[in-house]
Amino acid sequence: MENHARQDLPASVLEFRLPDLGEGLTDAELVSWAVAVGDTVELNQPIADVETAKAVVSLPSPFAGRVIELLARPGDTVAVGAPLIRVQAAGADDTSETGRTSVLVGYGPEAEATSRRRPPVGSGVSRPDGGEGKVPGASRSDTLGDRAAEPQVSRSDTTADQAAEPKVSRSDTVGDQAAEPKVSRSGAAGGPTEHQPETGLGAARAAATPAARKLARELGLDLWFIAGSGPGGAVTVEDVRGAVPVSQPRPAEPATVPAEAVRPSAREERAPIGGIRKRTAAAMLTSARTIPQASTFVTADCTASMELLDHLRGTKSFAGLPLTPLALVAKATLIALADFPGMNVYWDETAQEIVTKHYVNLGIAVATERGLLVPNIKDAQTLNLRDLTREIGWLADTARAGDATPADLRGGTFTITNVGVFGVDAGVPLVNPGEAAILCLGSIGRRPWVVRDEIAIRWVTTLGVSFDHRMIDGELAARFLAAVGGFLEDPLTLLSRA
Numbered sequence: 001m002e003n004h005a006r007q008d009l010p011a012s013v014l015e016f017r018l019p020d021l022g023e024g025l026t027d028a029e030l031v032s033w034a035v036a037v038g039d040t041v042e043l044n045q046p047i048a049d050v051e052t053a054k055a056v057v058s059l060p061s062p063f064a065g066r067v068i069e070l071l072a073r074p075g076d077t078v079a080v081g082a083p084l085i086r087v088q089a090a091g092a093d094d095t096s097e098t099g100r101t102s103v104l105v106g107y108g109p110e111a112e113a114t115s116r117r118r119p120p121v122g123s124g125v126s127r128p129d130g131g132e133g134k135v136p137g138a139s140r141s142d143t144l145g146d147r148a149a150e151p152q153v154s155r156s157d158t159t160a161d162q163a164a165e166p167k168v169s170r171s172d173t174v175g176d177q178a179a180e181p182k183v184s185r186s187g188a189a190g191g192p193t194e195h196q197p198e199t200g201l202g203a204a205r206a207a208a209t210p211a212a213r214k215l216a217r218e219l220g221l222d223l224w225f226i227a228g229s230g231p232g233g234a235v236t237v238e239d240v241r242g243a244v245p246v247s248q249p250r251p252a253e254p255a256t257v258p259a260e261a262v263r264p265s266a267r268e269e270r271a272p273i274g275g276i277r278k279r280t281a282a283a284m285l286t287s288a289r290t291i292p293q294a295s296t297f298v299t300a301d302c303t304a305s306m307e308l309l310d311h312l313r314g315t316k317s318f319a320g321l322p323l324t325p326l327a328l329v330a331k332a333t334l335i336a337l338a339d340f341p342g343m344n345v346y347w348d349e350t351a352q353e354i355v356t357k358h359y360v361n362l363g364i365a366v367a368t369e370r371g372l373l374v375p376n377i378k379d380a381q382t383l384n385l386r387d388l389t390r391e392i393g394w395l396a397d398t399a400r401a402g403d404a405t406p407a408d409l410r411g412g413t414f415t416i417t418n419v420g421v422f423g424v425d426a427g428v429p430l431v432n433p434g435e436a437a438i439l440c441l442g443s444i445g446r447r448p449w450v451v452r453d454e455i456a457i458r459w460v461t462t463l464g465v466s467f468d469h470r471m472i473d474g475e476l477a478a479r480f481l482a483a484v485g486g487f488l489e490d491p492l493t494l495l496s497r498a
Helices: 109-116 210-219 237-241 275-290 303-313 325-339 385-400 474-489 491-497
Strands: 013-017 027-033 046-052 055-060 065-070 077-079 083-089 293-301 345-348 353-356 362-364 366-368 371-373 414-418 437-441 445-451 454-468
Touching: 027 275, 046 083, 210 237, 275 371, 293 474, 303 325, 303 454, 303 474, 303 491, 325 362, 325 385, 325 414, 325 437, 325 474, 325 491, 362 385, 366 385, 437 474, 454 474, 474 491
Parallel strands: 362 414, 414 437
Antiparallel strands: 013 083, 027 046, 027 077, 046 055, 065 083, 293 454, 345 353, 366 371, 437 454, 445 454
């Protein structure tokens, strides 16, 4: 098959590989290209947007020249170290490489090898002469710097049918009519001139993409009798669909159905799984499968807290700040974590150790148009209520605008989710992998409440905490949650600890 990790490129052809976008991240989804084949790019010019760890990152070009190949499609998941784009260096003479205009995807044994292991530390730029260069113009040292990695790839004679099929995840970019990835038989010197049926134990298989091979089996067709239009004569899905076999009849066409009866919007609608939804699903599966979780709840009278918030909003210190009950709950949580450090822990499966963290990177769950994001406030335990309010507002605005960086979304130690803004009384959230607990704030409403043996109308809310029962016992979780509720009932005690 086409080997996108090959090292026999002309010296004038520069190849940019996906850099390491952050600690622990091994791949990214290509969101969109900002350039096309034939375009001239300048140094540090944005060439593509990729999404990883729920953040969208713009990649700058590390060199100037003319684009000759794009090696992935929007919606593809690309491994760190895998090639993304090839550029003819500015001022270089044209080579045969500049004639390529098709969008190719680097899949197959070598691409699979890249995705299965983390590449060694190196540069994000691969040069055909074996040299390496750092990505110039990177905006963050932890995203596009020396940590970008080169994949270790070996040549393989594996047949084309072992190549991995690309995962199309965006219906607005690649649909049913999309061309199949260009696949050729390894070692072929050109397209075959005739097809021969497979006979004998050592006979070679007809060159075809995996999807084409699967479809041919379903239709009962022999690939040897289908002319391939792919590189080297490889059979594609479109070839199978339009095939008229030489030695066997075409499968019967299905009966014609009126278009009105098959419109997707009439009965159901399908959407590809990708981006934030795909990564959220993976994280929640990990949480459900690896963390034995339990939950506990407390209902608190937060009338005094609501009165305090009304007072603080009128002061000069909080003028212009989005002071909400969430900020006060966050401050109460931070004080309670200082009193109950066993809630701010991590289960190290490899070392078989429980790690207690003496700092709090406080995650705040934010609902955005792209899905749920959980950016976190670094060292939140050092902030007073005013600074915490400012940070929560800034972080939420940044996440909703799609500007949260991988650093904003990485390294959380404890999370708060606020379902009350949606009018929900309580919830049982799942613990984020890498953390031990998550606190849920329900709606705050006026309800009848017993005060000094009399019924009164008070501001009341329900708090819940889900926790990892491997490290946190029910007693600890209950005492922690009761402390948070107590701070909301008597916020002056909370401010005395701020």
